[in-house]
Amino acid sequence: MYLQLALRNLSRARVRSVLAVIGIIIGVTAITSIGIFGENLKKTVMESFGDIANEVIVLPNSKEGFSKIDDRTVELIRKFPYPGTVIPVRADSFEVSYKGEKRYVAVYGLDERAITELFKIAEGTADLKSGRCVAGYGIAESLNLRVGSRVVIDGRIYRVSGILEEEGARFDIRPNYAIIIPEKDHPADVSAIIVKLEKLEDIEGFKSYIEATVNIKDEKVEILEMKSILDRIEEAFNQINLFLMAIAGISLLVAGVSILNIMLMSTIERTKEIGIMRAIGAQKVDILKIFLMEAGILGISGSVVGATLSIAGGYFVTKLILGEVSEILNTTTVLFAVEGFAFGVGTAIISGLYPAWRAANLEPIEALRYE
Amino acid sequence: MKTVVFESVSKIYRTRYYQVVALEDINLEIERGEFIAVMGPSGSGKSTMLNLIGCLDKPTEGEIYIKGTPISGLRDHELTDLRRNTIGFVFQQFNLIPTLSALENIELPMIFRKAEAEERKKRAERLLEIVGLEDVADRKPVEMSGGQQQRVAIARALANNPEILLCDEPTGNLDSKTGEQVMEILSRLREEGVTVVLVTHDESLKRYAERVVRLRDGRIVDVSSVST
Numbered sequence: 164m165y166l167q168l169a170l171r172n173l174s175r176a177r178v179r180s181v182l183a184v185i186g187i188i189i190g191v192t193a194i195t196s197i198g199i200f201g202e203n204l205k206k207t208v209m210e211s212f213g214d215i216a217n218e219v220i221v222l223p224n225s226k227e228g229f230s231k232i233d234d235r236t237v238e239l240i241r242k243f244p245y246p247g248t249v250i251p252v253r254a255d256s257f258e259v260s261y262k263g264e265k266r267y268v269a270v271y272g273l274d275e276r277a278i279t280e281l282f283k284i285a286e287g288t289a290d291l292k293s294g295r296c297v298a299g300y301g302i303a304e305s306l307n308l309r310v311g312s313r314v315v316i317d318g319r320i321y322r323v324s325g326i327l328e329e330e331g332a333r334f335d336i337r338p339n340y341a342i343i344i345p346e347k348d349h350p351a352d353v354s355a356i357i358v359k360l361e362k363l364e365d366i367e368g369f370k371s372y373i374e375a376t377v378n379i380k381d382e383k384v385e386i387l388e389m390k391s392i393l394d395r396i397e398e399a400f401n402q403i404n405l406f407l408m409a410i411a412g413i414s415l416l417v418a419g420v421s422i423l424n425i426m427l428m429s430t431i432e433r434t435k436e437i438g439i440m441r442a443i444g445a446q447k448v449d450i451l452k453i454f455l456m457e458a459g460i461l462g463i464s465g466s467v468v469g470a471t472l473s474i475a476g477g478y479f480v481t482k483l484i485l486g487e488v489s490e491i492l493n494t495t496t497v498l499f500a501v502e503g504f505a506f507g508v509g510t511a512i513i514s515g516l517y518p519a520w521r522a523a524n525l526e527p528i529e530a531l532r533y534e
Numbered sequence: 535m536k537t538v539v540f541e542s543v544s545k546i547y548r549t550r551y552y553q554v555v556a557l558e559d560i561n562l563e564i565e566r567g568e569f570i571a572v573m574g575p576s577g578s579g580k581s582t583m584l585n586l587i588g589c590l591d592k593p594t595e596g597e598i599y600i601k602g603t604p605i606s607g608l609r610d611h612e613l614t615d616l617r618r619n620t621i622g623f624v625f626q627q628f629n630l631i632p633t634l635s636a637l638e639n640i641e642l643p644m645i646f647r648k649a650e651a652e653e654r655k656k657r658a659e660r661l662l663e664i665v666g667l668e669d670v671a672d673r674k675p676v677e678m679s680g681g682q683q684q685r686v687a688i689a690r691a692l693a694n695n696p697e698i699l700l701c702d703e704p705t706g707n708l709d710s711k712t713g714e715q716v717m718e719i720l721s722r723l724r725e726e727g728v729t730v731v732l733v734t735h736d737e738s739l740k741r742y743a744e745r746v747v748r749l750r751d752g753r754i755v756d757v758s759s760v761s762t
């Protein structure tokens with residue numbers, strides 16, 4: 164019955180109610196669709212890093228004056244008693260020439276297994292017998308390299324046995340503009356060791372293993388965990404997203420103010436009615452309930468529409484900016500919609516609180532005399 | 535026990551710029567089941583007196599007892615309970631809730647009492663019958679004549695079976711014929727044991743009352759019994 168009363172009161176000032184609902188719709192849609200878009204953006208970026216969370220990079224500790232990783236360290240790391248792949252990396256920059264064109268490019272020394280472990284081959288094979296090389300996508304394009312081409316690297320001839328696919332952002336090795344030659348042919352020292360552990364849980368164990376073996380006397384190496392880097396990137400995305408949602412929240416705030424406004428108007432217009440209801444036995448809480456229910460109805464109807472719209476809105480914005488969306492309804496999307504809904508209803512009720520409180524606390528006699 | 539007792543009651547309205555003595559040193563006892571008319575010129579304090587009985591307001595001085603309970607010490611929610619369970623109001627302006635139908639208006643005091651929906655509906659229908667308006671049950675106040683609205687208002691005042699019915703110029707906005715109908719209903723209620731306090735300045739209505747209290751400038755100037 165209170166519900167009916169509230170509904171009828173709202174329909175009495177239909178235009179006003181509709182405007183208030185539109186305000187809530189805009190506010191809820193704004194925060195929810197930005198939330199959904201941000202989440203999708205984060206997901207897309209995180210996916211482009213690929214599956215590197217289980218990677219650990221061992222680097223010489225330059226702070227202590229170590230500039231290379233010695234063979235003994237490589238041996239010790241290979242002995243780490245948990246499943247994983249150990250890839251020592253030798254790196255330097257050399258002059259590379261092909262058909263009279265010269266470039267100064269990064270050259271990595273890896274073994275054949277490491278290539279298949281880390282990258283995908285676009286053309287040819289990963290064959291890295293002595294005198295063979297594999298070219299990154301970018302350098303192959305810029306020098307017009309083909310499978311079978313002969314290039315001169317640091318004064319020695321290598322035959323291209325394969326060309327890599329274009330790679331996204333990486334932290335360990337950036338292969339697009341690099342050439343990979345056999346580890347044994349590479350004159351430089353080992354400058355890093357990439358360790359791919361099969362289980363994420365083994366990372367802690369690996370760190371204490373290094374402390375207990377390699378770094379037992381001197382801090383020879385430091386360890387870069389991909390997981391903590393990824394975590395930090397994700398955290399940054401979450402913060403940016405929260406910030407954007409807070410900005411969108413301003414529109415919800417405006418909607419709240421408009422509800423406050425129309426509810427205050429409505430308490431003033433209905434002063435006499437409030438007096439009548441108090442005279443025939445309504446307690447303060449009854450009046451409070453009626454007005455809060457009106458605010459609640461505005462909030463709920465606006466938020467339902469807003470949340471639904473923003474699932475569609477988030478989809479289109481994501482599609483427009485990122486070009487692709489994996490799925491419309493996943494748990495995070497729904498979570499954001501539910502969150503937006505809750506914010507919308509909350510805003511409406513908080514805005515209705517003061518007018519409702521004022522209505523409830525009118526002096527019955529004064530309200531009744533009001534014309 | 536007297537239903538209503540005024541014990542040297544004064545009511546002074548103070549505003550920032552002036553003060554009005556609406557009632558001054560009123561002593562009055564109203565018996566249970568009595569039909570009392572309060573008469574006097576405009577501004578003499580009639581409505582103020584009625585609102586005090588109706589627990590809508592408290593006296594500035596003195597004490598009012600409703601069924602033996604002194605009201606000056608009661609809190610807002612206690613006054614509301616008392617009002618809802620003991621008192622029915624009928625106003626000159628009818629004061630129906632415009633968004634509600636006749637039936638719903640009558641149900642409203644029972645809703646505030648938290649009565650069951652079914653009981654509410656049944657009683658509201660019966661009250662409509664008592665005031666002779668079964669056929670307007672679903673109409674909104676704007677779709678009813680003044681007389682019909684006032685009869686609905688009386689039915690609403692009776693919803694929670696009050697012992698005291700307070701009527702502030704109930705016929706003031708009605709023509710004499712419909713006014714008569716309303717008065718007939720009120721006098722029938724008296725016969726059923728309801729205490730009726732009728733504020734009016736229509737001299738012709740005093741024949742319905744057992745006693746007439748005359749007010750002037752906030753004081754009782756005359757109390758007389760009406761012999762029928």
Ligand SMILES: Nc1ncnc2c1ncn2[C@@H]1O[C@H](COP(=O)(O)OP(=O)(O)O)[C@@H](O)[C@H]1O
Binds near residue numbers: 581
């Ligand atoms: N809330 C109020 N504030 C100030 N003055 C009031 C108030 N209520 C009534 N009065 C004054 O008290 C006097 C008595 O009013 P009222 O009881 O309404 O008289 P009546 O009903 O006999 O016409 C009038 O002078 C009126 O202006």
Ligand SMILES: [Mg+2]
Binds near residue numbers: 581
């Ligand atoms: Mg009056």
